[in-house]
Amino acid sequence: MIRRYLRLALAAAILAFATYQYIDGSWGNGIFLTLMAGFPVLLHFRNERILMALWYLRSQNFTKANSQLDSLKHPDQTLIKGQLAYYFFLRGLMLSQTNLAQAESFMRKALNTGLRMKSDQALAKMQLAGMAMSRRRKQEAQALLTEAKKLDDKGMLSEQLKMLKEQLKRI
Numbered sequence: 001m002i003r004r005y006l007r008l009a010l011a012a013a014i015l016a017f018a019t020y021q022y023i024d025g026s027w028g029n030g031i032f033l034t035l036m037a038g039f040p041v042l043l044h045f046r047n048e049r050i051l052m053a054l055w056y057l058r059s060q061n062f063t064k065a066n067s068q069l070d071s072l073k074h075p076d077q078t079l080i081k082g083q084l085a086y087y088f089f090l091r092g093l094m095l096s097q098t099n100l101a102q103a104e105s106f107m108r109k110a111l112n113t114g115l116r117m118k119s120d121q122a123l124a125k126m127q128l129a130g131m132a133m134s135r136r137r138k139q140e141a142q143a144l145l146t147e148a149k150k151l152d153d154k155g156m157l158s159e160q161l162k163m164l165k166e167q168l169k170r171i
Contacts, residue, residue: 004044004078011040047072047083053090066094085113089124096127104131122151129164138171 018033049068056065072078075087092106107124115121129144145168149161 004080007040007044011037011044014040045080047079050079050083050086050090054086057090057093062094062097065090069094081113082116085110085115086120088113089115089120092124092127096131100131100134104128107131118151118153119156122148122157125151126157126160126164133164133168133171136171138168141168141171 014033014037018030018037021027021030021033049072053065053068056062056068069087069090072087075084079087088106088110092103092110095103095106107128111121111124111128115124125144125148129141129148132138132141132144141164145161145164148157152158152161
């Protein structure tokens with residue numbers, strides 16, 4: 001795993017060599033190296049392990065998604081802020097099946113770090129509301145459900161939110 005600043009230094013070195021190739025008259029090599037300098041920059045903003053974990057999560061392969069997340073040894077050092085939020089979010093989703101206490105802490109870290117999309121924020125708050133309901137914290141669950149409903153502007157989670165509200169009435 002390449003550290004985040006090492007990726008940018010690698011891109012700068014490739015770009016410097018591409019500039020040398022332009023000056024030397026090798027335009028083909030310069031163009032190729034300029035395009036190759038884009039890959040470390042792209043991987044700086046989109047971590048390949050997070051992308052693979054999202055891919056496996058969408059295809060319902062939780063063991064491979066978990067192994068992709070496990071391969072990130074030092075996420076605080078290798079990931080930028082947005083990627084770190086999604087790392088915590090995916091960890092929380094993975095642990096919500098087995099360990100609710102750790103899943104809750106990861107979801108809270110994801111929200112505090114800053115998830116970009118409103119639908120992801122709504123899903124995280126809905127998960128936190130479900131965890132609060134399992135611990136009989138009705139007021140906290142109600143507040144989280146109303147926040148999740150406000151964030152779900154496209155209505156993708158409306159059925160799950162209705163189901164959680166019905167379960168909340170039974171508590």
